[in-house]
Amino acid sequence: MYESIRIQNFRGLKDLTIEKLGRVNLLVGANNVGKTSVLEAIWLLTGKTFPMRALEIAKYRGLDEPSPYTPESAFHGLFGEFALDSQIVLSGVPANGSKETLTITAGGVRTMVLGGRPMISENSGTSLFFRFESDGTTEESELRYDGEGRYLGPTSAHTDRAGQLLPAGAQMNIELLASGFTDASRAGQIPSIVAALRSTEPRLVDLRLGYSAEEKRPTIEAVLSDLDSGIPLELLGTGSRRLLDILVSTARLQGGAFMLDEVDNGFYYATLEAVWRSIDVATDLASVQLFATTHSWECVTAAVEAFRGDPDAFNLVRLDRIGDEVVPVSYDHEVALAATTGLVEVR
Numbered sequence: 001m002y003e004s005i006r007i008q009n010f011r012g013l014k015d016l017t018i019e020k021l022g023r024v025n026l027l028v029g030a031n032n033v034g035k036t037s038v039l040e041a042i043w044l045l046t047g048k049t050f051p052m053r054a055l056e057i058a059k060y061r062g063l064d065e066p067s068p069y070t071p072e073s074a075f076h077g078l079f080g081e082f083a084l085d086s087q088i089v090l091s092g093v094p095a096n097g098s099k100e101t102l103t104i105t106a107g108g109v110r111t112m113v114l115g116g117r118p119m120i121s122e123n124s125g126t127s128l129f130f131r132f133e134s135d136g137t138t139e140e141s142e143l144r145y146d147g148e149g150r151y152l153g154p155t156s157a158h159t160d161r162a163g164q165l166l167p168a169g170a171q172m173n174i175e176l177l178a179s180g181f182t183d184a185s186r187a188g189q190i191p192s193i194v195a196a197l198r199s200t201e202p203r204l205v206d207l208r209l210g211y212s213a214e215e216k217r218p219t220i221e222a223v224l225s226d227l228d229s230g231i232p233l234e235l236l237g238t239g240s241r242r243l244l245d246i247l248v249s250t251a252r253l254q255g256g257a258f259m260l261d262e263v264d265n266g267f268y269y270a271t272l273e274a275v276w277r278s279i280d281v282a283t284d285l286a287s288v289q290l291f292a293t294t295h296s297w298e299c300v301t302a303a304v305e306a307f308r309g310d311p312d313a314f315n316l317v318r319l320d321r322i323g324d325e326v327v328p329v330s331y332d333h334e335v336a337l338a339a340t341t342g343l344v345e346v347r
Contacts, residue, residue: 002093008090015325021289041090088104102131189247201236201239255287260292261293311337
């Protein structure tokens, strides 16, 4: 788990340091202040030398696929002020006191023919270079555009279970969900996950993992008390599916970091305290560090209430933009409780 993180020249974050991190960290602040960017930066850091995550972030943001004319469009927005000749530096200090640093630079040469003449761009941004340093060791990798609409780079992340980003409104794909479900089942966690999901669907009795030979993919069925047969997971409500994604992701990460954008998305406000209690138990059991965002007052107060019994695990971080800098203000549980009880605005 990280005790502190530092983000330099990433999107709109020129130089942001957040210290005294907890196991569960809830980020609040105005629109466009950089909350989601913090999650993305930590996700890149946990990926070490897996640059494909840069493309995945672009996809989450709804950016267009790269073209032969503007391949750098897939990730030029990662760099502060869109400056491809600068570098991004992401660093974290884990509890053991070591330091992890990921440096991202853009480069590459692109040749285009305009008006019958070849035009060469020396720093076209058609390649991304990742350099990860920790404990005196260095790892490097490259993401390179092939000129035909594709990027070439490492095809799988050896650090896949070290970090996961779940964007607002997104769902885990069924293969990844099934993998996590299997991990949770082996660890004997399915009964506790089912019990937690009853806060969003009281009729839930059990969850069953299966396989569809026709669709050639795993399936998960929900067993409800008033139905004779199971129903596809897809037919459960948004809140139930969201909570299942959260708890299964936590189970499969085991010691990693989980980045959750708009944590309250899909939940009825009255269920939020129970949701946070489930998150507290799950992250503690799996030793997972959670970074989540919200705009909701109900979500903040529910989190503070839920962590009354585990105050040292919780940290509330408000981000404020002052001029061109983003400044963090951290509230431990005691201060956050005093603020929410006194109806002091902390968002």
